[in-house]
Amino acid sequence: MSASPTVETSAEASGAPVSTTPPAPAGGSGGAGDAAAITPTARAQFRRGRTWVVLAAVLAVGVVALFVLQGGIGAPGGRLDPESPGAAGSGALVEVLRAHDVDVAVARSLGTALDAVDRAGDATVLLYDEFGTLDAARLDELAGSGARLVVVEPGFRALEELAPGVRLAGAAEGALDDVSCEVGAATRAEELSDGQRLLTIDGDAREAGWNGCFAEGDGFAAAIRAGDDGVAGASDAVSLVASTTVFENSRIDEAGNAAFAIGLLGATRDLVWYLPGPGDAEAVDAPTLGELTPGWVSPVLVLATVVTVVAGLWRGRRFGPLVVERLPVTVRAGESTQGRARLYARSAQRTHALDQMRMAAIGRLATLLRLPRTTDATAIAQAAASATGREATSVVHLLVDEAPDGDGRFVALARALDDLEHDVAAAVRPARAVHGGPAAETSTDDPPGRQR
8 A cells, every 4th residue: 555645844845854743733722623533434444344354254154053063052961871862862772672671770880880780680781981981900890790791882992801803994885784693683683774883803703702793894893792601692791883873863763773772782671871981980090191292292392492492592682782862853854744654554544644634734724714723624614615716515525524435535635635725825815825935015004913
């Protein structure tokens, strides 16, 4: 943006030193000084801040979209919560099981789950350890409880402790209809919907009694090990289901998901639905911050600290002794005017810059027209219009009302103000030039208020 134009006074044109303090209007506290600056309109304020408005709108839209994608507030409970009617919950499956006379007990700690197993005698335990809370000792304790165990979406630790030789093997490409096992729950289901994960079973695991159900390639959606008597539904049986899809409310009615889930969980009259909570993780077992931090972090932090200190010493050094300058300091009028113009131009303050020129022009017009200092700006404009033969409306519009909508209009208004001053000066003092020239002769007979 180009520097704002300025109207040179006679002192500025001659290059004479002036004070750095901005010149006050000639009207003092009244008259020309009462010419109010034009306050930017709401539209102008919006144009100046439209970048922040757009960013705020984009942020708001993003928050709303995220809220909608996550399902809003949603139903209470998390994934596979037996009391949740949400899409990821399992409330529908639990109600069906209860309708089949299965007593479902919800446990959120290992102690509660073991107590429920002891009271039931012959029970099935569904374990869904979403965050890998249970350590090896607690997994062994749960496996040794004598209950039939169904582990949903097992992690690496659960597979290592409960099913050595069984490993995670990615996700299935579609629905699975190859039962590939003789387990009753699987044969009754016949097919599982898409969205399943897969497990692989090596030779040692097969020798240990593990069989895969619902195959795709070398992977299986479920791995089941029969109990000591060879019956999959007997005590000590362990079933691993690689995905939560079979048990979720939103997918339970697809393909044979419901039949497979009911067959696994309804093998006994008592079902313990165990979702490990924070209390199942001992503080002493939690890794420390140092254990979680990669080995390269500490050297990098030390190096960054050293670089910061060196950079501070390098860039913060003194550039020599302070220079003593005699006061007062004078600045040429042209430098002061150009500096202020650059500040206005840099911040796009066209209206403010024009107001400053208007107030100074109105003050000079009041002096030329011999008007009191308390005269209103509109009255000065009308007097200037009468002196120059212009329309009063156009002069008032120039001195008070019009706001520049761009740099081109701003330059035009500045030139119009300068032309108006020259025209008024020529009209009221036709005997001498506008700037400079010989002073008009005066006589002692003139009234004091009329001397020039």
